[in-house]
Amino acid sequence: MDADETAWEQRSVVRVVPPVQPRKLAKVPFVELADGRLQGVVSSGSDIERVYVSSITAGTHDLSCSTNNNRPCGALHGYACKHLRLLADEAVLQYGLDRVARYLRVEVPEGGHLMSALNGSPQRTPAAVVFSRFLRHLAYLEVPDSVEPLAELHWFPAMGEVR
Ligand SMILES: [Zn+2]
Numbered sequence: 414m415d416a417d418e419t420a421w422e423q424r425s426v427v428r429v430v431p432p433v434q435p436r437k438l439a440k441v442p443f444v445e446l447a448d449g450r451l452q453g454v455v456s457s458g459s460d461i462e463r464v465y466v467s468s469i470t471a472g473t474h475d476l477s478c479s480t481n482n483n484r485p486c487g488a489l490h491g492y493a494c495k496h497l498r499l500l501a502d503e504a505v506l507q508y509g510l511d512r513v514a515r516y517l518r519v520e521v522p523e524g525g526h527l528m529s530a531l532n533g534s535p536q537r538t539p540a541a542v543v544f545s546r547f548l549r550h551l552a553y554l555e556v557p558d559s560v561e562p563l564a565e566l567h568w569f570p571a572m573g574e575v576r
């Protein structure tokens with residue numbers, strides 16, 4: 414790690430890192446490797462007003478998924494729900510498989526899939542911490558000249574009221 418990167422890592426603001434590959438921002442508006450977890454915010458497939466806060470803990474690989482109102486995800490039973498799968502996929506696009514696997518401390522076989530290499534069990538993690546990081550991330554996010562991306566993310570104002 415060079416000196417520049419060290420200074421950059423030490424800054425307390427939420428960083429906006431250009432993804433390794435293009436990401437589906439409308440589906441997974443927020444993903445980060447922080448607090449010893451891969452964590453992020455995943456849009457509900459069926460309800461535009463709802464988002465899920467999903468996380469995978471490094472080392473233990475505990476899985477957590479709940480709504481931003483801290484209600485448990487109904488689809489997380491012993492194996493990862495689709496929100497966690499989407500989060501993992503987007504993390505790989507954002508950071509690259511090697512970096513995500515290293516952070517979570519998991520061995521992914523050559524050509525293997527991140528989620529199939531994890532064998533953690535569901536464990537409740539409070540959504541509020543991750544969700545407030547997401548709101549801070551939005552505050553720092555620089556919106557490009559075009560207003561197009563905002564149209565896809567029109568549930569953001571409603572989310573602000575949750576605080
Ligand atoms: Zn879920």
